[in-house]
Amino acid sequence: RKEVEQDPGPFNVPEGATVAFNCTYSNSASQSFFWYRQDCRKEPKLLMSVYSSGNEDGRFTAQLNRASQYISLLIRDSKLSDSATYLCVVNLGRIYNQGGKLIFGQGTELSVKP
Amino acid sequence: NAGVTQTPKFQVLKTGQSMTLQCAQDMNHNSMYWYRQDPGMGLRLIYYSASEGTTDKGEVPNGYNVSRLNKREFSLRLESAAPSQTSVYFCASRPKDSIQETQYFGPGTRLLVL
Numbered sequence: 001r002k003e004v005e006q007d008p009g010p011f012n013v014p015e016g017a018t019v020a021f022n023c024t025y026s027n028s029a030s031q032s033f034f035w036y037r038q039d040c041r042k043e044p045k046l047l048m049s050v051y052s053s054g055n056e057d058g059r060f061t062a063q064l065n066r067a068s069q070y071i072s073l074l075i076r077d078s079k080l081s082d083s084a085t086y087l088c089v090v091n092l093g094r095i096y097n098q099g100g101k102l103i104f105g106q107g108t109e110l111s112v113k114p
Numbered sequence: 115n116a117g118v119t120q121t122p123k124f125q126v127l128k129t130g131q132s133m134t135l136q137c138a139q140d141m142n143h144n145s146m147y148w149y150r151q152d153p154g155m156g157l158r159l160i161y162y163s164a165s166e167g168t169t170d171k172g173e174v175p176n177g178y179n180v181s182r183l184n185k186r187e188f189s190l191r192l193e194s195a196a197p198s199q200t201s202v203y204f205c206a207s208r209p210k211d212s213i214q215e216t217q218y219f220g221p222g223t224r225l226l227v228l
Contacts, residue, residue: 008154034216043204043219044157087156089216101172102217104157 003027006088006105014113017078021108023071023088030103032091033064035073037084038107044087047073078112085109115140118220120205126226127195135190135223137205145208146188147217148172148180150201157204163188195227 006023013019025033033050048055050062050071061074071088088105118139127133139146148160149172159172163182177199179191188207192199202224206217 004156041222043221045219046216049216091216101159101162106154106156 002105003103004088004090004105006086006108008106008108010109010111012111012113013078015078015080017112018074018076019078019110020075021073021086021088021110023073023105025069025071025088025090025103027090027092027103028066028069030069030090030092033062033071034089034091034102035060035062035071036087036089036104038087039084044104047086075110078110080112080114083110083112117141118205118207118218120203120220120223122223123221124224126228127192128228129196131195132191132193133195134192135203135205135225136187137189137220138187139205139207139218139220140186141207141209141218142185143207143209143218144185146182147206147208148178148188148190149204149206150174150199151204151222152201160190160203195225197227199225200227201225 004025035047036044037047038044050064054063059076063072085107087107090103092101121136144165147162149157151157158174161180163169166185181189202222204222205220208217209215
């Protein structure tokens, strides 16, 4: 079983749609969680951290369920510019090295059409 | 600030050739990382350096060596390139020893080994 699993997609949605991405992680000792965005042939960039209480940043909402080891990202009113691959990222904390080790999911591709 | 820079952007090698990928960051970050990204595999950690003077193996270290030259620079060397090392290589840095602090990525080096 992969340590971080995502639906690879692609998700093809019209502008204005709401789309949800799901992610599961296998290590219950995971300590922090993030969503990254990666545009085609570019480097990953942090989209948002995911907090236990859930958090929102404009049209983006992230949720964490530690009991189920599940993370989600909701994008409302999707824009053409949201087209990218979304990476679920888990930090295993201090298990492996000072400052923790990031484990990346394979990413979910989103294509927003006019 | 330039952030994280990588050179070269593209490289074509023949099997058996050697090369060094350069990475530098100007954000005074302690930790630096090298990843490779392959289709369907996500980002995989090759080596990391938690602080100047230390390096450790990641998930896929075979065929690579690294040098943490100083706090700013972290290089990745392929001594004898193989076609299996065809990939996109990303360098990243992290500001401090904190679980919540995430990583900042360079623009990547696209390597083709023939």
